[in-house]
Amino acid sequence: MANQRGAFIVFEGLDRSGKSTQVGALVARLQREGRKVRLQKFPDRTTRIGGMIDAYLQSKSELDDHSIHLLFSANRWECANAIERDVSSGTIVIADRYAFSGIAFSAAKGLSFQYCLNPDTGLPLPDRTVYLTLSPEVAASRGAYGEERYETLEMQKRVREQFTLVAEETRRRHGDDRWAEINADGTVEEVEALIWENIQPVIMEPLQCLGKLWT
Ligand code: 2DT
Ligand code: MG
Numbered sequence: 488m489a490n491q492r493g494a495f496i497v498f499e500g501l502d503r504s505g506k507s508t509q510v511g512a513l514v515a516r517l518q519r520e521g522r523k524v525r526l527q528k529f530p531d532r533t534t535r536i537g538g539m540i541d542a543y544l545q546s547k548s549e550l551d552d553h554s555i556h557l558l559f560s561a562n563r564w565e566c567a568n569a570i571e572r573d574v575s576s577g578t579i580v581i582a583d584r585y586a587f588s589g590i591a592f593s594a595a596k597g598l599s600f601q602y603c604l605n606p607d608t609g610l611p612l613p614d615r616t617v618y619l620t621l622s623p624e625v626a627a628s629r630g631a632y633g634e635e636r637y638e639t640l641e642m643q644k645r646v647r648e649q650f651t652l653v654a655e656e657t658r659r660r661h662g663d664d665r666w667a668e669i670n671a672d673g674t675v676e677e678v679e680a681l682i683w684e685n686i687q688p689v690i691m692e693p694l695q696c697l698g699k700l701w702t
Pocket of ligand 1: 530593
């Protein structure tokens with residue numbers, strides 16, 4: 488099909504939900520199927536703004552909560568044109584985290600939900616966001632958290648609560664089809680199969696044109 492656009496699919500989830508593993512497996516599978524695909528991680532730590540975010544996450548710098556929130560958003564804006572360009576030329580762009588993490592993490596620190604949402608208004612709207620959920624029991628059984636900022640049990644609990652509100656907001660603004668929750672308690676292969684089934688409709692028949700987030 489000439490001129491068929493690609494798709495924009497986002498993965499969100501708590502730490503240790505297996506998000507990066509699943510994103511990697513999906514990209515590999517799409518490549519094997521001969522699809523044009525690109526992985527976009529957020530934060531993208533390779534840019535200058537991304538370097539500031541990286542230093543903050545590793546506690547090598549301190550920043551006001553508002554400042555770091557806006558840097559995360561700016562980091563998405565500097566990638567927005569490339570996402571639009573790639574999707575319109577037929578590429579499936581898979582993002583590992585996006586604006587939904589932006590809201591959930593900053594709101595979990597106490598910033599207002601509406602404040603957190605605002606700077607991302609107008610970014611490319613994902614055709615689907617796949618949110619990987621994990622029961623607290625399975626999360627606990629997967630070993631210790633890492634060393635970065637936010638990687639504590641207390642913070643993860645608050646982030647999980649905020650993600651519930653982010654899911655509601657996304658469905659209310661953009662419709663139920665935009666947000667899918669997948670239980671990630673199973674084996675890598677089980678979760679991979681659930682994800683593959685879920686995104687089939689999106690990659691087979693992408694919507695007419697890429698929308699704009701929160702508008
Ligand atoms: P990774 O472990 O996936 O590299 O994420 N975060 C992420 C925010 O606080 N705001 C954002 O907008 C984004 C995209 C989540 C590093 C940490 O950064 C958090 C975990
Ligand atoms: Mg991490």
